[in-house]
Amino acid sequence: MPGKVHLALVAALTVGAAGLAFAGTAQAMLGQPAAEAIIRNVDGASVGSLRIEHRDSGTPRITVAVRGLPAGYHGFHIHTTGICDPRSTDPNTGSPFFSAGGHFNLGTGSHPDHSGDLPPLLVGADGTGSASFLTDRFRAKQLLDPDGSAVIIHARPDNQANIPDRYRGADDKPGPDADSLKTGDAGARLACGVIKNR
DSSP states (O other), X not given: OOOOEEEEOOSOOOOOHHHHHHHHHHHHHHTOOOEEEXXXXXXXXXXXXXXXXXXXXXXXXXXXXXXXXXXXXXXXXXXXXXXXXXXXXXXTTOOSOGGGOSBOOSSSOOTTSSTXXXXXEEEXXXXXXXXXXXXXXXXXXXXXXXXXXXXXXXXXXXXXXXXXXTSBOTTSSBSOOHHHHHHTTOOSEEEEEEOEEO
C-alpha cells in the first residue's frame, strides 16, 4: 500500500536557537540526517527553501516556503538526481532542470504513488506560499544517496493522475495516459533545489 501524506498549511514557522540545537541533537541520536534545499528559479534567484526534519518517531516533516511564484497550485515533487542545471532542458518539452531526473521512487508504483510525490503547493496572489506536512514515503538519508536528489516546483497543478474521461491510456480506454502516470501533467519545471545534508 502506498505511503500516506498528511498535509497542513502553515502561516509561519518560528524556531528558536535552543529548539534548533535540540533538533540537531535529536537528529544525531536517531542516526537520520536532516536535510534542506534552497529553491532557485531558472535565473538562479532564490525563490524559497525546503527543510526535512525527523520527529521522535523518525517520520520526516517537510516544510516549504516560497515567494515570487505565480499564484495557484503547483506540482511539487522530489526528483532522483541532485543537479539543478537550468540549461539542461527536456528534449521533448524544452523544460529546464532536466538534470534532476524523474520522480524519486523507492518502489514500482506510478504517479501519484511515487515516493517523491508530495502534496500540490498553493501559492497566494502575493506570490508566497508555505506548507508543512508529514510523510512516511521516505527518510532523509534515502534522498542523500551518491547522486543526491532535488525538489522541483512545477508550473502547473498536479492532477494526481485523476483525470477526465477525455484522456485515453495506451489501450484507448478512459484514464490516465503514460505522461500523467509519470508526472501528473504538472508541466514545466519552474524552480529546483538540491537537497543537502544540514
